Amino acid sequence: MVTTARPTAVLIGPPGSGKTTIGAAxxxxxxxxxxxxxxxIEADQGCSISDIFVLDGEPAFRALERAEVARAVAAEPGVVALGGGAPMDDETQTVLDGHVVVFLDVGIADAAKRVGFDASRPLLAINPRAAWTKLMNERRPTYERLATHRVDTAGRGVDDVVTEIVALVGPAR
Incomplete structure (x- = not known):
């Protein structure tokens, strides 16, 4: 009998919300x-996401992202963290249906402290604060619609956020 793994939780949110740090914890x-x-994606492609954006363009990156998210949600047990833009894709939204999705919410002040808005964030490279605010305004309705749970990470320590999420999602299946 073939079984497929199912994530315990899928984390979504904007850059600086803590998806990687909180996800690992x-x-x-x-x-x-x-x-x-x-x-x-970076490991598979042998280069950074910024390099993929520059060399191949955003559409090429989004295709790689769409494929990796679909694969991960179908095959990875445990906690899966998605890139900030991944949930904006219609196919990805369909893939997330029926999964426990945790939206890690954050304000710009905390996000700026966490990511520094440096060149490694291609969509935030020019006027990072304005770009982040615009992205968040565009993405928030989708994050909220897809989320099973919303957890605010602003001003909170990793352990505090993890404790809240564990209480929401329960023990690993």
């Missing part, structure tokens, strides 16, 4: 694996 707290789709 959450996976450890639940005793499950952690999978970051952005890191998987």
């Amino acid at each position: 959450l996976a450890e707290a639940l005793g499950v694996a952690f999978h970051d789709t952005d890191a998987a």
